[in-house]
Amino acid sequence: SVPRRTLRSVCGALVKGVISATSWFCFRGLSASNNRNREDSWFKSLFVRKVDPRKDAHSHLLAKKEDNNLYKIQFHNVKPECLEAYNTLCDQVLPSIHADSAYPCELVGTWNTWYGEQDQAVHLWRYRGGYPALTEVMNKLKNNKDFLEYRKERGKMLLSRRNQLLLEFSFWNEPVPRDGPNIYELRSYQLRPGTMIEWGNYWARAISYRQHNREAVGGFFSQIGNLYMVHHLWAYKDLQSREDTRNAAWQHEGWDEVVYYTVPLIQHMESRIMIPLKASPLQ
Template identity: 80%
Template sequence: MDIQIACTRNKLETRKLTSSSNRPREDSWLKSLFVRKVDPRKDAHSNLLAKKETSSLYKLQFHNVKPECLEAYNKICQEVLPKIHEDKHYPCTLVGTWNTWYGEQDQAVHLWRYEGGYPALTEVMSKLRENQEFVEFRKARSNMLLSRKNQLLLEFSFWNEPVPRSGPNIYELRSYQLRPGTMIEWGNYWARAIRFRQDNNEAVGGFFSQIGQLYMVHHLWAYKDLQTREDIRNAAWHKHGWEELVYYTVPLIQEMESRIMIPLKTSPLQ
């Protein structure tokens, strides 16, 4: 009988220790859901998170193309968009242009950089209205589209600068709709998390929205192929600290989406 009592007591003590050791993690999970960890600030998150050394503004365009028109759409884009990119008359560069491979089908994605911020964007738009070739291009393009939307973005200060790269590569655009008020918290975590994803040069760029759908974050990655993507992402889980950063950022997300994209032949990101 004494032996049974002793065994029961040991089980209870073990259970209590296990419960006690789990409680901090459970408390942290609850806090991550309901408690904001960032002190109130008197400055816009764009001033706190964006690159200070540049004043670049980015435009991300999503064009949903009629399936039967995708080939013709790609053809006119490859004829016209590089001319704007190469013309020093326009203070903008084409960072990359892709077709979505996995994700929303028959979709084109374009990423532009405007050196000089909003004034550069205004200048480019004004000059393009006087560019007869571009006016004709837009008219022809409109007949090929089902829908289109865009966002104006800034780049996170701690992310890589998106620069041209040789291929062949596939690209993943991971888009996160954050809970309002969590952008600075997201930035604080990812400023540490990005170091876990630099070993294979897969990090291309990280951006957050200013106009369009707000509290949107976009991470752009490059991989040799889908298997390489899988291997690199799995390897991150073996690095101490990665799982904790994922654990705390997940509650900040309302929705997320992944697109696998193939660059067009004229894209600076290949």
């Protein structure tokens, strides 16, 4: 029989050998895996586009550089029985602020929603000079008795109100007064966070497909209020003209690609068909 001491020695040697072999194979496997990972990473780096970090804000990349316009859009939900009186009040007061050179602001357009949220008024203002101009207007209106009386009367007619501060896309037209009659469509898009630059890149090309009937009025993106919000403002002679114009866009090569790539960027979208009030520069 084999002595116990010898048997223990043999078994110990075998165990050490197994452990050593296992460790070696694990080490070789780990090394090979690391090498493959490094090779895969290097290989992928040849084809994957690396995004350079940017220090510019979206507003600097997308907004117009040659001017410093800030826009405010207001949504007023009016008591149904007060809508006519509300419109009359707006037609009396808003043009006076627009026409007064002491106020660095302009009334771009004012509308009632025809299709969409009912009994709603939408006002769009432009402040030439950005935030300082906005602050100057707000401070001056605090001492404007006619405006304070307007706000007091307006408050009795409203169910709710909200607003947003906007910048205009560099590739859109600046809204300018136009003769009517027209209907206006405000298409509002809530984008997925982080997709504003991508949206702008596609629409910088897409806008050329939608200029043939002068339907493109203005394009804006939010700075304060609901963020990652885009508003496109269009003008049409009537609803049938809108339908014909939108269908014609599909005949242009490239429009389908824009729609295909921008739809996944949208979380929510809304369309309002609006009728201008008498005081609106956009008729």
